[in-house]
Amino acid sequence: PSGSYPSYSYVDILKGRIAASQLQGKTLLVGATAAGFGDVLPTPVSGLAAPMPGVEFHANALSSLAQQAAIVPLATGWIYALSAAFVLMPLLLYPRLTPGSTLPVMLGGVMLITGFCLLLLWADNRWFPPAAALCGVLASYPVWSWQRLRQLDSYLSNELTRLQHEPVLQSSAHTNLPPCAESLTNRLQQLGDLVAADGYRVQKGQILLLQQGMTKAPLPPALPKGTWLHQDTASWLKTADYELGLQWQHPEPVRVYQRYLDQQVHLLAPSTAIAEPAVRRAKIATRIAQVQQALARVRAMRHFIFQTLSTMPDGIMVTDTLGQILFVNPRLCQWLSIEPQTVCGSPAARQLDRSLPAGAPWLRLVQAALIHHQEGHLSCALGELTLLIHLKPIHPPSEAETGMVVSFSDISPLKRQEAEREAFIGFLSHDIRAPLNAQSLLLEQLSANQMPLGAEILDKMRRHNAQSLRLAEQFVQLSRAQYLDGSRFYDLDLVMVIENAIDALASEATSKGMDIRFSSQVDSFWLTGDGEMLERVLINLLSNAIKFSPAQSVVQVACHQAGEGISITVQDAGPGVDPALQPRLFEPFSRAPSSRTPGSGLGLAFVKTTVHKHQGTITVRGADPCGSIFELWLPVSQNPGFPHRLQN
Numbered sequence: 001p002s003g004s005y006p007s008y009s010y011v012d013i014l015k016g017r018i019a020a021s022q023l024q025g026k027t028l029l030v031g032a033t034a035a036g037f038g039d040v041l042p043t044p045v046s047g048l049a050a051p052m053p054g055v056e057f058h059a060n061a062l063s064s065l066a067q068q069a070a071i072v073p074l075a076t077g078w079i080y081a082l083s084a085a086f087v088l089m090p091l092l093l094y095p096r097l098t099p100g101s102t103l104p105v106m107l108g109g110v111m112l113i114t115g116f117c118l119l120l121l122w123a124d125n126r127w128f129p130p131a132a133a134l135c136g137v138l139a140s141y142p143v144w145s146w147q148r149l150r151q152l153d154s155y156l157s158n159e160l161t162r163l164q165h166e167p168v169l170q171s172s173a174h175t176n177l178p179p180c181a182e183s184l185t186n187r188l189q190q191l192g193d194l195v196a197a198d199g200y201r202v203q204k205g206q207i208l209l210l211q212q213g214m215t216k217a218p219l220p221p222a223l224p225k226g227t228w229l230h231q232d233t234a235s236w237l238k239t240a241d242y243e244l245g246l247q248w249q250h251p252e253p254v255r256v257y258q259r260y261l262d263q264q265v266h267l268l269a270p271s272t273a274i275a276e277p278a279v280r281r282a283k284i285a286t287r288i289a290q291v292q293q294a295l296a297r298v299r300a301m302r303h304f305i306f307q308t309l310s311t312m313p314d315g316i317m318v319t320d321t322l323g324q325i326l327f328v329n330p331r332l333c334q335w336l337s338i339e340p341q342t343v344c345g346s347p348a349a350r351q352l353d354r355s356l357p358a359g360a361p362w363l364r365l366v367q368a369a370l371i372h373h374q375e376g377h378l379s380c381a382l383g384e385l386t387l388l389i390h391l392k393p394i395h396p397p398s399e400a401e402t403g404m405v406v407s408f409s410d411i412s413p414l415k416r417q418e419a420e421r422e423a424f425i426g427f428l429s430h431d432i433r434a435p436l437n438a439q440s441l442l443l444e445q446l447s448a449n450q451m452p453l454g455a456e457i458l459d460k461m462r463r464h465n466a467q468s469l470r471l472a473e474q475f476v477q478l479s480r481a482q483y484l485d486g487s488r489f490y491d492l493d494l495v496m497v498i499e500n501a502i503d504a505l506a507s508e509a510t511s512k513g514m515d516i517r518f519s520s521q522v523d524s525f526w527l528t529g530d531g532e533m534l535e536r537v538l539i540n541l542l543s544n545a546i547k548f549s550p551a552q553s554v555v556q557v558a559c560h561q562a563g564e565g566i567s568i569t570v571q572d573a574g575p576g577v578d579p580a581l582q583p584r585l586f587e588p589f590s591r592a593p594s595s596r597t598p599g600s601g602l603g604l605a606f607v608k609t610t611v612h613k614h615q616g617t618i619t620v621r622g623a624d625p626c627g628s629i630f631e632l633w634l635p636v637s638q639n640p641g642f643p644h645r646l647q648n
Contacts, residue, residue, distance in 0.1 A: 002050050002051065002052045002053070002056060004056075004060070005059045005060075005063075007058060009057075010030065012581070013025050023556050027062065029055050029058060029059050029062070030055070031053065031054060031055025031058075031497060032053065032055065032146065032610065033053045033055060033056065033436055038053060038055070039053070039054035040053055040054070041053075041054055043055050043057070043169060055610065059123065069125060070125065071121065071125050071126070071127050072125060072126050072127070072128055073126070073127045073128075073129070074120075074127065074128050078128075079128065079129060079132075082116075082128060082133065083132045083133040083136065086109065086112070086113050086133040086136065086137060087133060087137060087140065087469075089109060089134030089310075090102075090105055090106055090109050090137055090140045090141075090144075091140055091517040093105055094140070094144045094284045095426075099148065102141060102144060102145070102618070103109075103141065106137060106138070106140065106141040106407075107162050107608055108142075109137040109455070109582055110134060110137055110138065113130045113133045113134055113137065114134075116128065117128075117130045122355065133301045144387055153287065156287045156290075156291050156485075157287065158288065159294075160290050160291050160294060163291070163294035163295065163297075163298060184202065184239070184242060184268060185202050185209070185210055186242075187267065187268055188200055188202060188244055189217075190525050191246075191261070191264065191267065191268070192246055192386070192433075194260075195246070195257035195260060195261065196248070196249050197246040197247060197248055197257075198213050198214075198247055199211075199212055199214030199215070199246070199247040200213070200214060200244070200245060200246050200247070201214045201243075201244065201245040201247075202242060202244055202245075203242065203243050204241060204242050205243075210633050211249070214245060214246075214247045215247065219236065219243055219245075220236055222237045223236055223243065224238065225237070225238045225239070225240070226238070226265065226638055227265065228258065228261050228262055228265060230261075231257045232254070233247060233248045233249070233250075233254060234246065234247045234248070235247075235258055235261055237265065237268055239268060240425075244268060246261070259280040260271075263486070268309060268599065271559030272368045288381065309327065309329050310329050310330055312329060312331065312402065312410045312412070313331065313410075314331065314407050314408055315328075315329060315331045315332030315335055315336075315387075315407065315408030315409075316328070316329040316331075316405065316406070316408070317332060317348060317406040317407075317408075318404070318405055318406075318408055319348045319366075319370075319403055319404045319405075320402065320403050321364050321370060321402045321403055321404070322347075322370075322393075323346055323348045323349060323370055323404065324346065324347060324348070325343050325344050325345065325346055325351060326344065326345075326403070327340075327344070328343060328344070328410060331408075332408055335382060335385065335387070335408065335410075336356075336382075337355075338351075338355060339600065347366075347408065348362075348366055348404070349362040349363040349366045352406075356380055356382060356384070356387075357380055357381065359381060360378060365391050365542070366404065368390070368391075369391045369392070369393045369404045370393065370402060370403075370404055371630050373393045373395065373402075374393070375390070375391060375392055375393070376390075376391040376441075377389060377391065379411065384409050384412065385410055385412050386410070386414075387408050387409065387410060387411070387413045388408075388409045388411045389406065389407070389408055389456060390406070390407045390409070391405075391406050391410075392404065392405045392406075392407070412556075415531050458524070477536060477602075477606050478542075480533070481533060481606050481609040481610040481613065482609055484530060484533060484609075484610065484613040486613065488530065488602055489528045489529050489530060490528065490529075490530075490531075491526055491527070491528055492526070492527065492528075492529060492531040492534075493524050494524065494525045494526070494527055494528055494534070494559070494566060494568075494634070495520055495522065495523065495524055495525050495559060496524075497531050497534050497535050497538065498518065498520075498538055498559060499518070500535055500567065501538035501539045501542060502518055502534050502538075502542065502557065504535075505539060505542045505543060505546060508543070509546050509555065512546065512549075512551045512552075513552045513555065514546060514549060514551065514552065514553055514555060515554050515555070516542065516554075516555045517554055517555070517556050517557065518557045518558075518559075519556075519558050519559070520556070520557065520558070520559040520560070521560045522559070522561070523561070523563060525566050525636070526563075526636065527565075527566065527614075527634055529614045529634065530614075533610045533613075534610065534614070534634075536606070536610070537568075537606070537610050537611065537632070538568070540603040540606060540607050541559070541568060541570040541607060541632075543603070544572070544604070545570055545571075545572035545574070545630075548572055548574030548575065548628075549572045549573045549574045549627070550573060550574070553572075554573065554575035555571065555572055555573070556569075556570075556571040557570055558571075559570075562633060564635055564636060565616070565634050565635040565636050566582055566633070566634055566636060567631060567632070568631070568633075568634075569629055569630065569631045569632075570629070570630045570632075570634040571623050571627060571628070571629045571630075572623075572627045572628055573626060573627045574626070574627050574628065575626065575627075576626060576627055576628050577620055577622070577628050578620050579622070582620055582621075585604055585620060586604045586605055586607065586608035586618065587605060592601050607632075610635070611632060614634055614635075615634075615635050616632065616633050616634040616635065617633045618631070618632050619631050620636065
């Protein structure tokens, strides 16, 4: 700054007032230092004191040259090289950084250039002009941002085009496009049929477009847009352009239907959607919204597929190209007693080998599906279930993304039907053919005059014929019970049904000297069912009780209320049922191996089938001191028009 060098008055030096020692070995510069008498120059440090006189300026320059302390600019090549390095540094870092890190890196580059200039000046008295490097670094941020936005726009365009070609759900429930009048009418009609509406209306302002089965009542005032307005027997909805109405004749089930209408309001009044423009030069916000809409459709389809697989009655397992489990649905987890979190990521062959009975070639089947793209299937038993397992390879567009779907179907009912069919074939080939063959043999002998036609022959033919008729009747009754439909049930008095069954077997019991005693807590007990089939159930139980009880014994029938139903017990005095045979007692063609009493094993199967069709239960247990007790429980009728009980 100004005043750093000593100054002396020229007059004092001429008159000898300054000691010679003060001037010895020094260079003297003569010039004007007073303001207004000579040149005065501003310097970078003039703000600290005052402008510097010209003679002092020359003194500073001479001192720097003498002490070799002058600031020297860098060579031009170094300036270009360092400037280019400082500019390229952020451009090389930007692709490796997140968008939020680019601005701090740019500011760090500015600080690095400034610090480098100051350090170079302080350490080596060399000057690096930072203007070009600073301008390049500052310009790199907007240039890189523009490049990134351009890449984003291109990516969004390509993704939008690709997503538009992805498979999506075509249902009207998965679109936000406003429906036209015809589409809206079709949706309203379908929705009206689903909620059992008796009439519907579509109008636009004062113009009535469609009305069917609905009164010409005026629209409710201040009808809200996009929300159902529910009344006692009608519901109204205002969309962007139309007014819709549904009407019912009876108000009882309307509340349930109206709640469903609130859940499905988007079918008739979808939310506003962003149109998909044909031009590629759309705004970034619009392009992002388009991609979001396309992704929403894909997510809807993914959710739909996931929910479908999760709620399927069959077990589903999905694997990747290595055979590792990606997905298992709840039904398969229930059957195999596994958790999705523990099995996902594990090899399918190993998991199937652990969870299912050993012996199946799981690894070979998985290899055939994943490597050779061959389907495979087998069946195996799992507890009380019989599962049909089907391995189906997945064929995606890319061969490197293959996988496999393993389905588990419960074929236990089919196996039971197959066993019943085989038992029925055996029943036809033996139980029914035996009396028919005996009758045919007797007829052949009679026609050949090999024996006389007497009372004994007629009695044999009568017994064989009665046996055939009884077997055929039991089979027909069992078939009727299997196809019994609850829609044909009616209200009936169960006490009267029991009394009719007892009256039907009174003569048979009297012939053995037996007595059937009936006790009931009520005079009348109403329930909903098929009276003829229930009477046949009681006849079968009473017939068995009479058949297996000794003569001069008593069969007891009791009826009492049990919870929300009525319990009927039939107790005999026979030898009882072996506890080991009780679980199979109600199966078709099931009879005790040591039983000498004739029978087909269809009577109790008919009883169980009919009781289950009436939502009831049937059990058997031993009686004290002997005999068996068959207990039948049936739910009571909930019809308020009939009394549940009439006390004595």
